[in-house]
Each structure stands twice: as C-alpha cells, then as structure tokens.
Amino acid sequence: MLLFFILGLFVHFVFFGSIFDIYFTSPLVHGMTPQFTPLPPPAKRLVLFVADGLRADTLYELDENGNSRAPFIRNIIMHEGSWGLSHTRVPTESRPGHVALIAGFYEDVSAVAKGWKENPVEFDSLINESKYTWSWGSPDILTMFAKGAYGDHVFTYTYDADSEDFGAHDVTKLDTWVFDKVKEFFHAARNNQSLFSKLNEEKIVFFLHLLGIDTNGHAHRPSSREYKDNIKLVDAGIKEMVSILEHFYGNDGKTAFIFTSDHGMTDWGSHGAGHPSETLTPFVTWGAGIKYPQKVSAQKFDDAFLKEWRLESWKRQDIHQADIAPLMASLIGVPFPLNSVGILPVDYLNNTDLFKAESMFTNAIQILEQFKVKMTQKKEVTLPFLFIPFKFQVIQDFVTLLLTVPPSYFVGYLLVFILGIEILVLSFFYRHMLTAGLLAFAGWPFITQLWTRAKSISLSWIFFSLLLAVFPLMPVVGRKPDIFLVMGAGLLVLLLSLCVLTSLIKRKDSFINEELLLHLFQMLSIVLSMCVTYSTHSSLRKKQGLPLLNQIISWLILAFSLVLPLLSPTSLFERLFSILLSLMSTYILLSTGYEALFPLVLSCLMFVWIQAEQETLQQRGISCKQKVTSVRFTCSTDITQFRQLYLDDVRRAFFLVFFLVTAFFGTGNIASVNSFDLASVYCFLTVFSPFMMGALMMWKILIPFVLVMCAFEAVQLTTQLSSKSLFLMVLVISDIMALHFFFLVKDYGSWLDIGTSISHYVIVMSMTIVLVFLNGLAHLLTTKKLRLCGKPKSHLI
Numbered sequence: 001m002l003l004f005f006i007l008g009l010f011v012h013f014v015f016f017g018s019i020f021d022i023y024f025t026s027p028l029v030h031g032m033t034p035q036f037t038p039l040p041p042p043a044k045r046l047v048l049f050v051a052d053g054l055r056a057d058t059l060y061e062l063d064e065n066g067n068s069r070a071p072f073i074r075n076i077i078m079h080e081g082s083w084g085l086s087h088t089r090v091p092t093e094s095r096p097g098h099v100a101l102i103a104g105f106y107e108d109v110s111a112v113a114k115g116w117k118e119n120p121v122e123f124d125s126l127i128n129e130s131k132y133t134w135s136w137g138s139p140d141i142l143t144m145f146a147k148g149a150y151g152d153h154v155f156t157y158t159y160d161a162d163s164e165d166f167g168a169h170d171v172t173k174l175d176t177w178v179f180d181k182v183k184e185f186f187h188a189a190r191n192n193q194s195l196f197s198k199l200n201e202e203k204i205v206f207f208l209h210l211l212g213i214d215t216n217g218h219a220h221r222p223s224s225r226e227y228k229d230n231i232k233l234v235d236a237g238i239k240e241m242v243s244i245l246e247h248f249y250g251n252d253g254k255t256a257f258i259f260t261s262d263h264g265m266t267d268w269g270s271h272g273a274g275h276p277s278e279t280l281t282p283f284v285t286w287g288a289g290i291k292y293p294q295k296v297s298a299q300k301f302d303d304a305f306l307k308e309w310r311l312e313s314w315k316r317q318d319i320h321q322a323d324i325a326p327l328m329a330s331l332i333g334v335p336f337p338l339n340s341v342g343i344l345p346v347d348y349l350n351n352t353d354l355f356k357a358e359s360m361f362t363n364a365i366q367i368l369e370q371f372k373v374k375m376t377q378k379k380e381v382t383l384p385f386l387f388i389p390f391k392f393q394v395i396q397d398f399v400t401l402l403l404t405v406p407p408s409y410f411v412g413y414l415l416v417f418i419l420g421i422e423i424l425v426l427s428f429f430y431r432h433m434l435t436a437g438l439l440a441f442a443g444w445p446f447i448t449q450l451w452t453r454a455k456s457i458s459l460s461w462i463f464f465s466l467l468l469a470v471f472p473l474m475p476v477v478g479r480k481p482d483i484f485l486v487m488g489a490g491l492l493v494l495l496l497s498l499c500v501l502t503s504l505i506k507r508k509d510s511f512i513n514e515e516l517l518l519h520l521f522q523m524l525s526i527v528l529s530m531c532v533t534y535s536t537h538s539s540l541r542k543k544q545g546l547p548l549l550n551q552i553i554s555w556l557i558l559a560f561s562l563v564l565p566l567l568s569p570t571s572l573f574e575r576l577f578s579i580l581l582s583l584m585s586t587y588i589l590l591s592t593g594y595e596a597l598f599p600l601v602l603s604c605l606m607f608v609w610i611q612a613e614q615e616t617l618q619q620r621g622i623s624c625k626q627k628v629t630s631v632r633f634t635c636s637t638d639i640t641q642f643r644q645l646y647l648d649d650v651r652r653a654f655f656l657v658f659f660l661v662t663a664f665f666g667t668g669n670i671a672s673v674n675s676f677d678l679a680s681v682y683c684f685l686t687v688f689s690p691f692m693m694g695a696l697m698m699w700k701i702l703i704p705f706v707l708v709m710c711a712f713e714a715v716q717l718t719t720q721l722s723s724k725s726l727f728l729m730v731l732v733i734s735d736i737m738a739l740h741f742f743f744l745v746k747d748y749g750s751w752l753d754i755g756t757s758i759s760h761y762v763i764v765m766s767m768t769i770v771l772v773f774l775n776g777l778a779h780l781l782t783t784k785k786l787r788l789c790g791k792p793k794s795h796l797i
Contacts, residue, residue, distance in 0.1 A: 028105070028123055029377060032369040034335035037359045041333030042289030042351055043256040044202045047245060048328070050101065051234050052094060052138075053214025053271065054261035055222055056085055056282045059231060060309040069228055070235035072242075073259060073284055077314055078293055081286025082348050084317040085305075086260050086324065092271045092278040094214070097262025097321065098141050102126050102207075104325030104340025124338035126328050127154055130205045132198050134185065136178045137209025157181050171219065172230050175212035179237040182208065186248050199248075203332050208241065210234055217265045222277075256287040256331045260324065283319060289331045291350040319345045326366075330359045336366040420654055421733065424661055425740045428760050431472040431665050437658055438469035445612075454615045461612055464605040471598055471666045481592040481679060483537045489596035490530035493584050496600075497523050500577055515574075518567050522581040525557050525564075529588040532557075536683045546686045554589050554683040561586045566786040572631040572714050576607070579710055579781055583703050589683040590700040595667040599704050602663070606711030609655070614718045616648065631718055633782040649721060653729035656712050660767070663704035705770075709778035734767040 059070055068074040077083045088097055089106050096107040103125040127133045127145045132153050135142045139158040146154045159177050189195045198204075213230045220226040238259060245255055261281040265271045271278045294315040299306060306312040319327075322342035329336045330344055344363040346356045420437070427433040442465040445451040445458035501519055532550045539547055561582040568578035580603045587599050681696045716726065741761040 027374075028339050029370055029373040030122075030338075031373050032338045032366075034129070034338060035362045035366040035369065036335040037330060037333060037355070037362045039355050039358050041203075041331060042254075042349075042355075043287065043331045044252075044254040045204045045206065045249075045256070046328055046332050047206045047208070047241070047255060047257045047287075048102075049208050049238055049241075049257070049259040050098065050137075050210065051213050051231075051259070051261050051282075052141075052209065052211045053217045053263065053265050054231070054234075054282060055264040055277055056261075056280045057277070057305070057308075058222055058228065059282045060305070060311065062310060063228075069231045072235045072239040073282075076259075076284055076286050077311065081257075081284060081293065082291050082317060083282075083284045083311075083314070084319060086281045086283040086319055086321050088263055088279045088281055088321045090272070090274045090279070092263035092273065094138075094141060094262050095144065098144070098209075099123070099125075100321040101260065101262060101324050102145060102337075104322050104337045104342040106322060106341070124340075126325055126334065126337055127205060127207065129329065129334040129337060130332070131201050131203040131334075133205040133207060135205075135207035135209065136181050136185075137207070138174075138211045141209050142207075157185075171215040171226075172212045172233050174215060175210045175230070175234055175237060178208055178210060179241065182206075182241055183244060186244055189248070203334050205328075205332070206245075210237075214265070218269050221269045222265050222267060254288050256289055256328075257285065258324065258328065259284045281321070283324070285327075285348060289350055291348060317345065317347050319348075326359075326363050330362075336363060338366070339370065341367060341370075417650070417654065420658070421736055421740075424658060424733075425737055427472075427661055427665055428741075428763075434472040434662050434665060435469045438465050438472075438662070441465045441655075441658075442469075448616065450612060450615060454612070457608060457611050457615060460608045461605070464601060464608055468601050468605055468662070468666070471594075471601070472662075474594055474667070482594065483534060483592070485594045486533055486588060486591045486596040487530055489584075489591070489600060490526055490533075490588050492597070492600060493526050493581070493588075494523060497526070497581060504574065514567070515569060518564065518578070519581075522564055522578065522585070525560065525585040526581065526588070528553055529557055529585045532683055533588055533591070540682060540686070546682060550683060551685070557585050557589065558684070563786070565781050566784050570633045570783065570785055572610075572633060572717070573607075575633055575782055576603075576710055576714060580707065583706065587700065587703050590680045590696065592679050598667050599707055602659075602666070602704055603707050603711075606659075606707060610711060610714045610718060613652065613715050617719045631714070633713070633717065649725065650729055652715065652719070652721065653726055654733060656708070656726070657730055657733050657767075659708045660705060660771075663708055664701075664763070666704070702774075705774050706777060706781070709771075709774040710782055713775070713778045713782050730767070730771060734764055738764040 059073065062068055088100065099105065099107040103123050105123070125145050127135070130153070132155070133145075134155045134157075135145070136157045137159075139161050142156040142158050146156045159174065163174060163177075189199055213227065213234060216224070216226045216230045242257065249255060260283045263271050264276075264278045264281055266273075266275055266277050295313055296315045297313075299312065299316055301316060301318075306316060320342065322340065323345050324342065325340050326336050326342045326344040327348060329340075330349065342363075344359055346360060349356055349359070423433050423437045427437070442462045445461055450461075451458045497519070501516075501523075504515075504519075532553050536546060536550050539545065539550075564582045565575065565579045568575050580599075584599060588596055680700060681693050684696055685692060712726075715721070738761065741764055744760070
C-alpha cells in the first residue's frame with residue numbers, strides 16, 4: 001500500500017511539474033536573420049507616446065458638455081492622421097502590453113513567473129533595432145528594453161520608483177515630469193553638438209511612457225475626475241511635444257507619431273483580465289508615411305462605439321497590439337523585431353504599392369525565419385522517425401489544383417468524396433458497407449479513360465474488386481473454421497508462384513541461381529505451412545496436443561518470413577511478390593478458415609492497382625520513364641522527381657484509406673474482442689500466454705496492412721507522389737472520420753458498446769501514426785537488399 005501511495009504521489013508531482021514545463025517555458029527563439037524593407041522609408045524618426053492604463057472609450061467619447069477630453073488627439077483624427085482600436089491580449093498588464101507594442105509578440109507566462117523587472121528571456125525590439133533611442137518614463141518599463149539592447153545607443157531617463165505612489169496627492173506629476181524632461185532635452189541639444197548630430201540621424205526613436213493615467217485609475221477609478229483630468233493633461237502635453245519636435249526639425253515632414261496605450265482598465269480600477277474595457281485601447285497615428293483622414297459613409301463595425309463617440313464619418317481601422325511594432329519598423333526603415341509575430345497594417349501606410357508590397361514581403365520572411373529556427377530546434381530534440389517536417393509546397397499545390405478545377409467538376413468530386421467518407425464511417429459498424437464501396441470501385445474504369453486505353457487492366461480491376469467485395473459479407477472469422485479453405489488458399493498461392501516463376505524465367509535472358517533458389521525456398525515454406533496447419537488441426541482434433549516439430553517449424557517460418565524478402569531483387573514486381581509469398585506462409589499458419597484467401601485476393605487487387613495508377617497518370621500527359629516491370633525500389637528517393645499534386649492524388653489517398661479499412665474489417669471487426677479467435681495461434685502455442693498470443697494475433701491483423709502499404713510504396717514510386725503529400729491528405733481524411741466518431745463516443749450502455757465506440761475513435765485518430773510505422777516497415781521491406789556473403793554470382797541460362 002505504501003508503494004502504491006508513493007507511486008501515486010510521484011505521478012501527481014510529475015503532472016503538477018508538467019504545467020511549468022508546458023506553460024512557464026518561453027517559446028521565443030534566437031538566431032534569426034534580421035529582415036528590413038530595401039526601399040527608402042517615409043520617416044527619419046518616430047515618436048511613440050504610450051498612455052499607460054488609458055481606456056479607449058474614455059479618450060474618444062465626449063464629455064457631458066459635448067466637448068472632447070483630448071481636443072488635440074481628436075483634431076488629429078479628423079484632419080491629420082488615421083485612428084482605430086488596438087486589441088490587446090491577456091494578461092492586460094504593463095509589461096506584456098509594452099512588449100507587444102515595441103517587440104511585436106505577446107509575452108508568455110514565464111515573464112510573470114520570474115518577475116516584472118527582469119527579462120527571463122532576451123528578446124529583440126524596435127528600440128534595439130533603432131540607431132538611437134531616447135526614452136522617458138517609469139523605471140519598470142524603460143529598463144526592460146534598455147537591458148536587452150546591444151551597444152550604447154539606448155538612453156533612458158527615469159524618475160525614482162518611489163514616485164509611483166497610488167496614495168500621492170497628485171500623481172499627474174509622473175506625466176509632467178516626462179514632458180518637462182523632454183523640453184529640457186531638446187533645449188540642451190541646441191548647445192550640444194554631439195547630441196545635435198545624433199538627433200539628426202535617421203532611424204531614431206523617441207519613447208514617452210506616461211504612467212499618470214494608470215496610477216490615477218488605480219487610486220480613483222476611471223470614472224473619477226482625476227482620471228479624466230489626467231487625460232486632458234496628457235493631450236495638452238502631447239500637443240506641446242509635437243510642437244517642440246516640429247520646430248526643432250524645421251517642419252521637415254519626416255517625423256511619424258503614434259499615440260496608444262498598453263492596456264485599459266475596469267470600472268473598479270483593475271486590469272489583467274480580458275474584459276473589453278481592459279483589452280480595447282486607443283490607437284492614433286499621424287505624420288510621415290501615415291494616411292490622412294478618410295471620410296466614409298458607412299463602416300464595417302457593428303458595435304455602437306462610433307455613434308457614441310461621434311466618429312462614424314472618419315474611417316476606423318482596428319489592429320492587434322502586436323501589429324504596431326512592424327508598422328513602426330516599416331515607417332523608419334529598421335529591421336522588423338526578430339521575435340515579432342505582428343502583421344503589418346498596410347492600410348495605415350501612405351506610400352506606393354511597391355513599398356507596401358516589399359514591406360509585407362519582409363514581414364512574412366521575418367515570421368518565416370522564426371518558424372525555420374523553431375523547426376530546427378524541434379528537430380534536434382525529437383526522435384528522427386517522429387519528426388516529419390511540414391511542407392509548404394503541399395498546401396500550395398493543393399490550393400493551386402483546387403483553383404484550376406472547374407466548379408461543377410469540383411462540386412461533383414466533393415460530393416463523391418463526402419459519400420466515400422460516410423461509407424468508411426459506416427463500415428466500422430456495418431461491414432457490408434465495404435462491399436458497397438468495392439462495388440463502386442469496380443465501376444471506376446468506366447468513369448475514366450482507363451476502360452478504353454487498358455481493357456485488360458480494367459477487367460482485372462473489376463474482377464478482383466468484386467471478388468474482394470465478397471469477404472465483408474462473410475461471417476466473422478472464427479465462427480465457422482474450415483481447414484480445407486486454408487489448404488485451398490495455399491494451393492492457389494503455389495499455382496500463382498509457378499506461373500510467376502515461369503514468367504520470370506522467360507522474361508529474363510539470364511536468371512541468377514540465388515533468385516531461383518530463393519523463389520523455390522519460399523514455395524517450400526508455403527508447402528510446409530500447409531502441412532503444419534493441417535497436421536496441427538488433425539492432432540488437436542484428436543486431442544493429442546501440438547506436435548513439437550510443428551511448433552518449431554512454425555516459429556522458423558515466422559522468423560524467415562521477415563528476412564527472405566530482403567534477399568530478393570529490388571525490381572518492383574519480384575520484390576512485391578516475394579513479400580507476398582513470405583507473409584502468406586505466416587498467414588496460413590494463423591488462419592482457420594476463409595480469411596486465408598483474403599491477403600491473396602487483396603494482393604492481386606494491389607498489383608492491378610499499381611498498373612492502373614501508372615496508366616491513369618500517363619493519361620494526364622505525365623511521362624513515366626519506366627514500365628512497371630522495370631521499375632526498381634531504391635533506398636534514396638530523388639525528390640526532384642516529385643511532381644505537383646493533382647485532384648487524382650486525393651482519390652489515391654482515399655483509395656489507400658479505404659484499402660486499410662478493408663484490411664481492418666474485411667474478415668472481422670478488430671475493434672471488438674469477439675473477433676479474436678485463439679485457434680489462430682495454435683500452430684505456435686497452445687498454452688495460454690496472453691502477451692504472446694496477443695502479439696501473434698496483432699501480426700495477423702497487420703499482414704494485410706503491410707501488403708497494402710508495400711503496394712502503395714510502389715504506387716508512390718511509379719506515380720512520383722511524395723509521401724509527405726500523402727500523409728497530409730490521409731490526415732485530413734482520418735480527421736474528418738475522427739470528427740464523426742468523436743460525437744459517437746458513448747458513456748452509457750454496456751461495456752462492449754462503450755469500449756467499441758472508444759476503440760473506433762482511437763483507431764481513426766491513430767491511423768496516421770500507424771501509417772508512419774507501416775510506411776517505414778514497407779519502405780524497409782521493399783528497398784533493403786541483403787546479400788549472402790561468400791557466394792559468387794553464377795548464372796543459369
């Protein structure tokens with residue numbers, strides 16, 4: 001009991017600790033290449049005013065007398081610049097708000113866990129990318145950006161931290177201090193040649209952090225006279241600052257101004273959550289590179305703000321808070337902050353279309369750089385077989401092919417696709433739906449040009465589709481064992497082997513002794529499997545137990561079945577047939593009735609499918625350099641041979657999913673324990689061993705899958721289809737099916753009903769993972785070549 005308690009406690013600690021690993025680990029990456037627009041920027045300098053804690057409605061609305069609390073800002077909106085709302089994210093606090101504004105990303109929770117005044121992870125920002133930055137305001141905010149900046153190009157002027165006193169008589173002094181220091185600064189610059197020359201450089205930033213409004217809101221609430229009067233003071237101060245700057249630079253028209261807030265505030269004077277009063281902040285910009293006011297008769301916003309603020313005639317353009325950083329970078333021509341996820345709001349820019357296009361492209365490349373670094377880091381800490389890089393070309397090709405398809409044809413194809421998905425879903429409950437699907441498959445050559453171009457292939461496809469359609473109509477495996485059907489399946493395999501052997505000898509000018517011996521040995525293993533199965537069945541029926549010799553032979557056949565295909569030639573037809581013979585020898589040992597015929601019929605359909613797909617691809621005008629009989633499997637695939645996606649490739653992916661589902665349910669419902677028959681493993685062991693018996697039955701289930709995946713490996717090779725494209729399409733199909741089963745999961749009824757509904761969902765959700773494993777196994781079986789050492793190659797003419 002103590003051990004279980006300790007283990008339980010340990011598990012709970014692991015789960016508890018996992019939240020810190022998941023939520024308190026910064027997602028930021030480093031090592032990206034800086035990206036900037038190569039064209040001349042519209043502004044030489046940028047002035048950023050941030051009124052901490054300012055609500056949008058309190059700024060934009062008119063007072064009880066119909067007058068604006070911020071007449072200068074309202075005049076800008078109506079006559080000089082553009083405006084809108086900046087939508088922030090939680091937590092609506094000062095630090096993450098300023099990080100979003102200036103660095104362009106929404107700070108993760110690790111910053112909160114490690115304190116406001118320390119950077120848990122260094123990040124890039126507009127201030128860091130500027131040539132020079134001068135900032136005035138709170139020490140909590142300014143030092144955060146100065147600390148991460150390289151060199152000595154960031155200059156901060158802060159008041160004492162003790163000045164941030166919520167109980168002070170007049171906290172507007174925090175803002176007047178900033179305005180006074182800025183006035184003194186520009187006055188002193190006229191007598192300081194070094195400072196004057198720096199101020200006349202390009203790509204410089206002035207950052208004024210105004211904390212008085214936030215402090216008054218906490219102390220007196222946003223509805224208080226103190227809060228509203230502070231807005232008036234800030235508006236007057238900004239007006240004065242703009243006048244000083246314009247006078248200093250001689251009204252050269254090269255200064256861009258931005259006025260915004262880091263977060264809002266609730267009616268009761270708090271912030272940090274996601275209420276609209278906290279997340280909606282003002283955004284007003286004017287000056288160099290910014291569009292002038294645009295008069296409109298109607299706007300796209302359905303809220304009542306415009307009417308309340310009496311701004312319905314001036315175009316409102318809302319943005320996300322992180323979008324402000326790339327806008328500022330574009331205005332003064334500095335590289336976009338490396339960690340920014342903001343999207344450039346081009347509607348604010350007053351510039352040429354070329355400049356807008358270049359800026360948007362730079363923005364996209366900058367975000368892509370982060371993705372590349374993140375992918376590299378992820379790859380380094382992920383097992384190679386679990387890391388499948390996402391291919392942008394797959395999506396691009398998929399969208400391109402959809403745009404090139406005629407609408408009527410696309411709608412018809414979509415309806416057929418939906419019908420196919422529904423048949424797959426229903427087949428989990430009613431096996432005979434697979435029969436309906438295979439009957440539809442039999443008509444495939446008639447709706448394409450395959451029937452007119454390749455009648456022999458079409459007839460073979462129809463015959464084997466109809467033959468395979470019989471199996472879902474048969475009773476579940478194990479209900480009626482029939483050893484003679486197993487023997488019949490073995491005889492059919494031997495007959496097919498003789499035909500293939502004769503064909504290969506006639507086709508080849510010379511036939512290698514090793515290949516002949518391998519083929520004969522595989523035929524011998526089929527004969528041994530038949531004899532062992534029949535002998536074991538007779539012995540058990542007479543209650544004489546499992547003969548030891550039969551048991552040894554069975555395990556040897558199982559072991560050799562995985563090795564013998566690797567000794568065969570890598571030509572497509574010979575390797576696939578070798579895989580069939582080896583797996584059929586094991587499958588016969590695991591069969592008790594008609595299911596022994598299932599892999600044989602399925603494989604015959606797969607061979608026809610390979611030829612039909614290559615014929616279909618040739619009809620599209622895509623040249624296939626080799627015939628199917630001369631194609632060889634190779635370990636290293638030349639990715640330059642991969643082609644773009646066609647709509648037919650969606651059908652190929654659907655065929656694969658359908659054949660896999662048929663392999664699941666063709667001879668029984670593996671989602672139900674009732675489908676398992678212990679008699680299947682009696683050739684290997686009869687003493688109850690749940691793990692060993694379960695493993696053998698699972699291998700029996702997987703054998704049809706392996707045959708399907710080996711065939712599709714050949715389809716990919718002959719049709720030049722990328723496996724990454726395949727997995728994307730199969731993922732879409734399986735996710736659509738999983739969505740069905742998600743709503744069909746039961747939490748009531750018998751344990752069988754509940755277990756079956758859950759297993760259906762798990763099977764579909766794990767289909768992609770199973771495909772990765774099966775694709776790897778199929779790739780190994782088809783491409784790997786083992787050579788017997790010490791034997792020179794002799795030839796039999």
